[in-house]
Amino acid sequence: MSDRPYRSALYIPASKPRALEKALGLAADVILFDLEDAVAPATKIAARETLKNALGERGSYVPRMRIVRINGLDTEWGRDDARALAVMQCDAVLLPKVGSPTQIDEITNMLPGLPIWAMIETPAGVLNAPKIAAHPAVTGLVMGTNDLAHDLRAHGRAALGAALQMTVLAARAAGIAVLDGVYNAFHDQDGLLAECQEGRALGFDGKTLIHPDQIATANAIFAPTPDELAQARRQIVAFEQAEAAGQGVAVLDGRIVENLHVTSARAILAKADAIAALETS
């Protein structure tokens, strides 16, 4: 997996030109240009044309990662959406409601070479998440907690715990990125903060968002903290000193530091560097 930050991934309905324009100045790490559920059926085709214009120029929205969510290939719009990607400058395509790796084969045949992100938002998708994540074209998973809760007839985030963990497990086993679902109450900053903290503790790389006011919270919570950075540096120094003294393990503040801790520490520092590079470019 790259060091690229995925702290905040903002959905923008492709049917909203004002939101598309506004996103040029927003600090989201990832923009999810949406042709699927945020766009009403009557405006799907016009939204696709709007998005072609917005993503027509090389370098537009860079340095943010640009991911286009198309409609499912089993819908009347999906195949034309996929074909339209040929004239859009984007970094990946996001396929909704992926239930099995054969759906990934289908989109890969249409868009060879383009990285695929898969939405895990159906019961079959959760159960098959390890196989979906292991597909060589898939570089990221995105939780679709609204659709999943609907399909499960579940209420509340706690009911999704197994699915959230299964999806993180699948992504980590495959070495790819994984993003948490959206927080619908976009005026509720306290609720968003709590859900971002929970998502980070579960192992997610970042959170998908629906409103610009949610970006700052996700960016803060999914970034390494100053304490984590200081601890990472101290662990590396302690381990290097132990190694120089012929030891395989260091002791820092009464805890052992092994090679695996150093690997994590280096990953934390690399992530902080990548965030700094993104924010200054």
Ligand SMILES: CC(C)(COP(=O)(O)OP(=O)(O)OC[C@H]1O[C@@H](n2cnc3c(N)ncnc32)[C@H](O)[C@@H]1OP(=O)(O)O)[C@@H](O)C(=O)NCCC(=O)NCCSC(=O)C[C@H](O)C(=O)O
């Ligand atoms: C939720 C909204 C409908 C709220 O819209 P609105 O009432 O217009 O918000 P504001 O007036 O507060 O907007 C203030 C300004 O911010 C811009 N804006 C709003 N939202 C976005 C956005 N997402 N990206 C960029 N810019 C945005 C407005 O244009 C205003 O700008 P200005 O004119 O300069 O003041 C709206 O936020 C919205 O449509 N959000 C996206 C909803 C969406 O994408 N839903 C689908 C994805 S969620 C999903 O499907 C998850 C998954 O599949 C699952 O199953 O769980």
Ligand SMILES: [Mg+2]
């Ligand atoms: Mg959905």
